[in-house]
Every structure is written in structure tokens, then in C-alpha cells.
Amino acid sequence: MTTELLDPAAAATGTLFRFATAGSVDDGKSTLVGRLLHDSKAILADQLESVARTSADRGFGGEAGGLDLALLTDGLRAEREQGITIDVAYRYFATDRRTFILADCPGHVQYTRNTVTGASTADAVVVLVDARKGVLEQTRRHLSVVALLRVPHVVVAVNKIDLTGYSEEVFARIEADVRRVAAELGLHDAVSIPVSALVGDNVVERSAHTPWYTGPTLLELLETLPNTDDEPDGGAAFRFPVQLVLRPQGALAPGLDAEAFRDYRAYAGQVVAGTVRVGDAVTVLTPGQEPRTTTVTGIDAAGLDLDEAWAPQSVALRLADEFDVARGDLIGAAGTLPAPTAALSASLCWLAPRPLRPGAKVLVKHGTATVRALVTAVEGRLDLDTFEVGPAGELELNDIGRAALRLAAPLPLEPYAAQRRTGAFLVIDPQDGNTLAAGMITAGTEAGANP
Amino acid sequence: MTLTHAYEAPAPAGERLGVLDTLEAESIHIIREVVAEFERPAMLFSGGKDSVVMLHLAAKAFWPGRVPFPVLHVDTGHNFPEVLDFRDRTVERLGLKLVVGSVQEYIDRGELAERADGTRNPLQTTPLLDTIAAHRFDAVFGGGRRDEDKARAKERILSLRDEFGQWDPRNQRPELWNLYNGRHTVGQHVRAFPISNWTELDIWRYIAREGIELPAIYYAHEREVFRRDGMWRAVGEFSQPGPGEEVTVRTVRYRTVGDMSCTGAVLSEAYTVEDVVREVAASTLTERGATRADDRISEAAMEDRKKDGYF
Numbered sequence: 001m002t003t004e005l006l007d008p009a010a011a012a013t014g015t016l017f018r019f020a021t022a023g024s025v026d027d028g029k030s031t032l033v034g035r036l037l038h039d040s041k042a043i044l045a046d047q048l049e050s051v052a053r054t055s056a057d058r059g060f061g062g063e064a065g066g067l068d069l070a071l072l073t074d075g076l077r078a079e080r081e082q083g084i085t086i087d088v089a090y091r092y093f094a095t096d097r098r099t100f101i102l103a104d105c106p107g108h109v110q111y112t113r114n115t116v117t118g119a120s121t122a123d124a125v126v127v128l129v130d131a132r133k134g135v136l137e138q139t140r141r142h143l144s145v146v147a148l149l150r151v152p153h154v155v156v157a158v159n160k161i162d163l164t165g166y167s168e169e170v171f172a173r174i175e176a177d178v179r180r181v182a183a184e185l186g187l188h189d190a191v192s193i194p195v196s197a198l199v200g201d202n203v204v205e206r207s208a209h210t211p212w213y214t215g216p217t218l219l220e221l222l223e224t225l226p227n228t229d230d231e232p233d234g235g236a237a238f239r240f241p242v243q244l245v246l247r248p249q250g251a252l253a254p255g256l257d258a259e260a261f262r263d264y265r266a267y268a269g270q271v272v273a274g275t276v277r278v279g280d281a282v283t284v285l286t287p288g289q290e291p292r293t294t295t296v297t298g299i300d301a302a303g304l305d306l307d308e309a310w311a312p313q314s315v316a317l318r319l320a321d322e323f324d325v326a327r328g329d330l331i332g333a334a335g336t337l338p339a340p341t342a343a344l345s346a347s348l349c350w351l352a353p354r355p356l357r358p359g360a361k362v363l364v365k366h367g368t369a370t371v372r373a374l375v376t377a378v379e380g381r382l383d384l385d386t387f388e389v390g391p392a393g394e395l396e397l398n399d400i401g402r403a404a405l406r407l408a409a410p411l412p413l414e415p416y417a418a419q420r421r422t423g424a425f426l427v428i429d430p431q432d433g434n435t436l437a438a439g440m441i442t443a444g445t446e447a448g449a450n451p
Numbered sequence: 452m453t454l455t456h457a458y459e460a461p462a463p464a465g466e467r468l469g470v471l472d473t474l475e476a477e478s479i480h481i482i483r484e485v486v487a488e489f490e491r492p493a494m495l496f497s498g499g500k501d502s503v504v505m506l507h508l509a510a511k512a513f514w515p516g517r518v519p520f521p522v523l524h525v526d527t528g529h530n531f532p533e534v535l536d537f538r539d540r541t542v543e544r545l546g547l548k549l550v551v552g553s554v555q556e557y558i559d560r561g562e563l564a565e566r567a568d569g570t571r572n573p574l575q576t577t578p579l580l581d582t583i584a585a586h587r588f589d590a591v592f593g594g595g596r597r598d599e600d601k602a603r604a605k606e607r608i609l610s611l612r613d614e615f616g617q618w619d620p621r622n623q624r625p626e627l628w629n630l631y632n633g634r635h636t637v638g639q640h641v642r643a644f645p646i647s648n649w650t651e652l653d654i655w656r657y658i659a660r661e662g663i664e665l666p667a668i669y670y671a672h673e674r675e676v677f678r679r680d681g682m683w684r685a686v687g688e689f690s691q692p693g694p695g696e697e698v699t700v701r702t703v704r705y706r707t708v709g710d711m712s713c714t715g716a717v718l719s720e721a722y723t724v725e726d727v728v729r730e731v732a733a734s735t736l737t738e739r740g741a742t743r744a745d746d747r748i749s750e751a752a753m754e755d756r757k758k759d760g761y762f
Binding site: 301 | 470475476483484510511515537544604605630634737
């Protein structure tokens with residue numbers, strides 16, 4: 001075995017990049033994902049053998065050794081039997097520059113639910129378009145969801161370009177359509193790439209068939225787009241939902257000095273936005289209480305004494321004042337937290353079979369706080385084709401709409417447009433515990449706040 | 452306050468977090484969420500590398516406190532003795548409570564039957580579910596990774612199981628942002644997979660970076676082996692060569708550690724963790740493909756086991 005490959009020490013130099021794919025089987029999405037994995041050498045010999053065997057069994061391609069790359073993303077038995085994709089599948093591959101997590105979202109069944117799920121954590125979404133069909137309603141819908149979820153980057157892979165005879169005109173027309181739709185949706189950063197997943201053009205390797213295309217290949221682009229954590233949130237204010245209080249007392253880890261940790265108390269959580277430094281003034285917001293301001297005296301990462309921490313690190317904060325802080329509280333840079341409110345307006349992606357109607361009693365999970373809530377109004381439904389909100393009395397499965405909610409306890413709510421992490425929430429069924437909707441705050445309204 | 456540094460980890464050195472730092476932060480967040488929202492969590496711990504890394508992350512998540520839940524091991528009765536010894540030492544070192552579910556006891560009582568192929572991995576499900584029920588665990592952490600298998604690639608980080616422990620791939624909750632919904636009703640429990648997004652290579656690089664101790668069988672050593680089903684199987688109490696299977700001494704290591712009756716060794720000269728990182732980076736076979744007989748039974752072996760309540 002050769003041992004000259006990766007230098008283990010180089011491990012930590014790359015960064016993690018999360019992206020999702022949206023498109024249907026007909027667009028060749030499975031083949032594109034398979035091509036990306038295959039050409040970036042993420043597929044190992046035993047997997048390839050299995051694909052080659054199945055390809056041969058099914059008579060793929062006619063020629064000896066033809067590989068149906070779509071088989072690489074084949075998942076569950078039920079999916080193979082029915083030729084459909086049920087659910088988001090996660091795939092992993094790495095290049096010298098980056099490690100990728102790919103959320104492979106099926107396009108046919110429940111595409112809203114799946115695309116929303118994949119896009120919620122994505123740094124980029126790759127939307128597939130069939131070059132022979134151009135921008136369709138479905139493309140508009142995918143782009144609408146991407147815009148709504150505020151995914152930082154959008155890439156449109158114009159697939160099957162080989163079947164247009166590598167036509168520059170076809171690509172130029174689709175690219176112009178994409179640009180127009182993107183502008184309508186407020187997407188500033190939609191890049192189109194002519195690819196053939198089947199042949200491999202411009203996926204990993206630059207194609208000789210498209211001399212008129214001078215941009216990056218799909219993989220090159222994915223390797224160089226800034227990821228969310230590099231993104232300027234640009235100087236976003238520090239946000240830290242408290243997960244739990246670390247107060248070991250009697251239950252100290254073995255080997256630590258009981259005396260040194262007698263009065264230890266710290267607040268564990270993940271930095272969801274911004275940076276915090278020792279000495280910073282921070283405000284602690286406890287639902288139902290006046291905001292309190294104190295100073296950060298220490299940042300612990302499992303025994304490592306840090307000077308600063310930033311998103312998305314998981315740390316524990318020590319504070320100067322010993323007041324009561326608990327799970328569900330939000331710590332933020334002093335003077336930057338919004339006033340807690342109990343009434344909010346939000347976009348909801350409705351993910352449950354039972355429709356949402358006004359008067360529904362639900363739970364809202366926001367950060368680490370879970371509170372009871374009442375849906376006071378369903379304000380409208382988003383038409384994904386026109387991107388306009390029309391009137392609606394209820395929301396059905398896979399609808400995206402606007403609703404007003406009243407919370408049992410006021411929370412510090414920020415618009416999703418300003419802050420992806422603290423502007424998002426889940427709507428949960430209090431009876432069976434199922435996740436009913438993905439919520440994005442459009443506005444918190446002071447008027448409804450508890451006194 | 453003066454703190455004793457319990458762990459060696461490189462301080463963040465720039466504007467961005469590296470891959471391992473990002474994965475570590477995500478896993479610690481998940482472990483803390485589960486502990487905060489569940490009443491009686493427990494963590495599967497076999498002494499295998501993934502569960503060792505997961506337990507290490509748990510120790511970091513609650514430092515300077517002790518890991519605030521027991522660890523659970525379903526012992527097939529065919530485990531490598533050096534791995535059981537490692538398990539016990541680790542539990543002792545971290546001051547944890549160990550709960551063991553024993554496949555052997557079920558076989559002895561006649562409640563489980565030995566399979567014709569001698570593989571005991573699928574037999575773990577009943578003792579696992581009974582132990583979960585007996586201790587009323589409402590959340591059980593597992594070290595499953597999505598890159599291991601196509602069924603695992605589709606499972607949520609928090610995976611709801613019914614009272615039979617069954618996974619229903621068609622009825623999973625959408626998992627959005629970093630908001631995890633662990634609500635469940637009586638009889639249900641949740642399997643939590645905090646290292647879902649790690650790959651085998653990430654695991655090994657992290658073991659190297661953090662200086663994490665593993666059972667010695669993960670590193671190259673000489674062993675009496677014989678060839679079966681294209682894999683090198685150890686000669687041992689529970690794994691004897693059949694007619695025509697010639698025993699030789701080879702330098703091998705284990706890439707996965709499970710039941711002796713179904714886990715194969717790979718020929719390897721990787722004596723140190725750095726050697727293993729290089730070997731895994733250059734490997735042309737997946738770890739399960741290379742070493743697990745139980746996953747070779749069918750294309751959907753893992754999917755079928757999970758639907759029955761397996762991890």
C-alpha cells in the first residue's frame with residue numbers, strides 16, 4: 001500500500017462546505033451526484049463493483065463496462081423497488097481544498113419538505129435544469145425555496161448539454177432566464193454552468209466540448225464559494241442560546257481538583273452568530289424577565305481556556321455575575337438583542353398532512369426555548385410560480401404561507417432575513433410531538449408583547 | 452480561575468474553523484441538546500473507535516463535569532477480549548456506570564437461537580430493546596455514521612423509534628437548521644447519532660489530533676488467521692477454521708471492531724495512528740465492505756436490521 005498520499009497534519013486546513021441538490025430524476029440529478037462522487041474519487045472499489053454488476057444486470061448503456069452512476073445514490077430497498085427517492089440522503093466527499101457534505105434532496109415526492117430540509121443548513125444549493133427544457137415551473141419553485149431559506153449561494157447546473165449538441169445559444173438563453181428569475185426572487189448570486197452528468201462535461205473535469213464556456217466547473221465552484229461561517233454575517237452580533245448549566249459540584253470528572261472547581265458555574269451552548277471575547281459585555285435574556293447585563297469572565301472548551309469563540313463553536317461561558325441563567329435563555333452582545341415579544345409574523349413551510357388552520361395550539365421551538373403558541377391567523381399562501389402571497393384560509397402539506405402567532409412567553413425574535421439562525425423556529429405538535437412546520441420570522445410585533 | 456487542562460486540542464488559529472473543529476462543535480451541540488431535553492439518556496459504548504470518539508466528545512461536552520449518563524453495551528458473547536478489557540478500563544477512567552445486555556444469556560435461556568452462519572450481530576436487537584425498556588432509557592446515543600451505509604445515509608440525527616425500536620424510513624421528521632425535535636410519546640424512544648456527519652477518515656484524524664486511546668487490535672499486529680468469504684478471520688474461541696481453511700500468521704489490523712464471528716481483519720502495516728490515517732486515506736475499499744460479513748448478506752442488510760430496531 002502506498003503511503004505517500006495525504007499528510008495527516010494537513011487534516012485541519014480545509015473547511016467544511018454543505019450543499020444541497022434540487023431537481024428531479026428526469027433532470028439527471030442522481031447521475032450528477034453520482035458523477036460528482038465518482039470523478040472526485042469518493043467512490044471506492046467495492047461500491048464501484050456493485051454498481052458495475054447492477055448496471056450490467058440491467059443492460060445499462062449497451063456497451064461493456066457502462067456504469068449507471070445514478071445507482072451510486074440508490075438508497076433504500078423501497079426506493080429501488082419503486083424507482084423513486086423517498087428522502088434526503090447525505091453524502092460525503094473531500095478534495096484537497098474542502099470537505100463536502102451533500103444533502104441529496106429528491107425532487108418528485110414532497111419536494112418542498114425535502115428541499116427546505118436540505119437547504120436549511122446549506123451553504124449552497126445546486127438546482128438542476130434539463131438543457132432541452134430550460135427553466136420550468138419546477139425550477140422557479142426550487143429557486144423560490146432557496147430564496148426564502150436565504151441560502152447564500154445558488155448554482156444552476158444546466159444538464160444534458162450534450163443532447164443540445166453543446167449549443168452555446170441554448171445555454172445563453174437558459175442562463176438569461178435564470179438571471180431574470182433570480183433577480184425577481186432577490187437572489188444575487190446565481191451562477192449557471194453547462195454540464196453533462198452522463199458524459200462528465202464540466203462537472204469535475206473541464207469539457208473540450210464547450211470551448212465557449214470559460215467559467216469554473218461545478219466542483220471548482222463548490223471548492224471556492226465562501227461558506228456560511230466565513231460569510232459576512234459580516235460582523236454579526238454575538239448570539240448564544242443557553243443549552244444547559246455546567247455546575248459539576250459533586251459530579252466532577254475524575255482526576256480534576258475538587259477545590260479548584262468548587263464554585264465552577266458556566267453556561268454551555270453553541271455560538272450561533274458572531275464572536276465573543278473574554279471581557280465582553282453581554283446581555284442575558286430570560287423569557288419573562290428584564291434583560292440583565294454582565295461581563296464574560298471566561299470561555300471554556302473542555303479545559304481549554306479560550307480568549308474568544310465564534311460561530312459555530314460549542315463552548316461554555318463564565319459570567320461575572322452569578323444570577324440565575326437557564327436553558328432557553330439567550331446571551332447576546334450587550335445592547336444588540338431585540339426586545340422580547342409574544343406576537344410574531346412568520347413564513348411557514350407546512351410539513352404535516354393535517355392542514356394548519358387559525359386557532360391551532362402548537363409548540364414553538366426557537367433556539368433552546370420551547371414555548372406554547374396559538375396560531376392567530378393564516379395570512380396567506382405563497383404562490384411559488386409568481387412568488388406572490390395570495391389569500392388563504394389554511395395551509396396544506398408542502399404549502400408555504402404567512403401566519404401570525406401569539407406566544408405564551410415573549411422571546412427575543414429577529415427577522416430571518418437579518419439572522420438565519422435566530423430567525424428560524426420549529427412548529428411542533430404538542431400531542432404527538434411531530435414537526436409541523438419550518439418557521440422563519442418576518443417580524444416580531446411589540447404590540448402583542450406581554451407587559 | 453485556574454483550570455487544569457484535561458485535553459490537548461489545538462487552539463483555533465484563524466478566522467475559520469477547520470473540518471474537525473466544525474464537526475466537533477456540531478456533535479457537542481447535539482449531545483448537549485439530548486441531555487437537556489431527555490430524562491434518561493444512555494450511550495452505546497462497545498469500545499469500537501466510533502463509540503470511543505463519541506464518548507470522548509461527551510466528556511468534552513460536560514467538562515469539568517462527569518459524563519451525566521450511563522453507557523450501554525450489548526455484548527454478543529463473541530467480543531474480542533482486549534476490546535472488553537478496554538471498555539472496562541475506559542468506564543473506570545471516566546467514572547461511568549456500565550449497563551450490559553448479554554446475547555449469551557438470551558441464548559442460554561433459549562430466548563434467542565444461534566444462527567446457522569454463527570453471526571451474532573443481528574441477535575443484538577432483542578437484548579438492546581429489552582435493556583432500553585428495563586432501564587426506561589428515553590434516548591440512546593449511537594455512533595452510527597451516514598457514510599457507512601446507504602440506510603444510515605438517510606437516517607436523522609434524532610431518530611424516533613416505536614416501542615419495538617423500529618425505524619420507519621418513510622415517516623421521518625424533517626430535521627431543520629440546528630433545531631432538533633426530540634419530543635416523543637410514552638413507549639417511544641429516540642436514537643441520537645451525534646457523529647452522523649463524520650467520515651471514517653475524520654474519525655481517525657480526530658483520534659490522532661486528540662491523542663485518543665483505542666483497543667490495540669486497531670493497529671497492526673501478528674495474528675493467526677484464515678481466509679473466509681474473502682476476508683481474514685482471526686482464529687479464536689468463537690471462530691475456528693473449517694475444512695480446507697488454512698491457518699497462517701499475518702500482520703493485520705481491524706478496521707471495524709464487532710463480533711468476532713463476523714468481523715474480518717485487513718492486512719496492514721499501520722502500527723501507529725498516523726499510519727492508519729494514511730492507510731484509510733489511501734484505501735480503495737469501504738470499511739464495511741472490507742470487514743463485515745453481516746453487511747454482505749444482501750444489498751439492504753443494514754436497512755432490514757434497522758427496521759427491526761437495530762442501531
